[in-house]
Amino acid sequence: MMEIDKLILSDQDYARLSMLANDELLGDELSRAIVVPADQVPADVVRINSRVIYLDESSGLSREVELVFPEGADLKFGKISVLSPVGSALLGLKEGQVIDWPFPHGQSRRLKVVSVANYVAFASD
Template sequence: MTRSTNTGRPPVHFISTEADNLTDLALGVADTMPQVSELLLREIARATIHSAARVPSDIVTMYSTVEFKDEASGAERTVQLVYPAEADISAGRVSILTPVGAGLIGLREGHSIRWPDREGRERRLTILKVTQPERTV
């Protein structure tokens, strides 16, 4: 199933089970983290949904290791996208419930997105490389 809106943003892709889990997570934090909740729900709503076996290998999924560039600072970072309880920035594990985590999910290598940081300033993030986790399907 494909859901999209004309947002000027690159297409995003989600694994069906992750989309369901992330929808529940975003709704659960809507009162305490309204900005991230809204951003994540918008991305899920416009995503192309795939089964785990059919998601393209260059798409950022949960537990992917992502190398990206912050175009504003020129800094390149490598992080693993995880659920909040597993987040540890010193170990390079970034929560999906951070602005950068919500911005990276579903993007494809080579794509860029303008995305707000914690202070609300828009930054352009460019995906340089994606390594998906091993999946059992």
């Protein structure tokens, strides 16, 4: 398994995700995350509500998804839960990072973050 850099999570995402972290893989991810104030998360880091284009290097397929909390998941609109295997894998990664991630049925897949778009809503808008 390839060693990747620390994950970066906003304090807000971390607080909400900690409540969901009965998921073992997500719990492992949270335990190695660097938690920073939301306005200090770099623009190229995958967070909740990011639109992400990733490449599954195992299959050569690339997909665009939006990472959401479980209640917002809707595959028809490309919204995937942070608790899904892909969602947990992508969370906190930066553009260009690659992760080897265990999937159900004993498979491991290699995912690469191609691009990240974060639409941050500011109260002054």
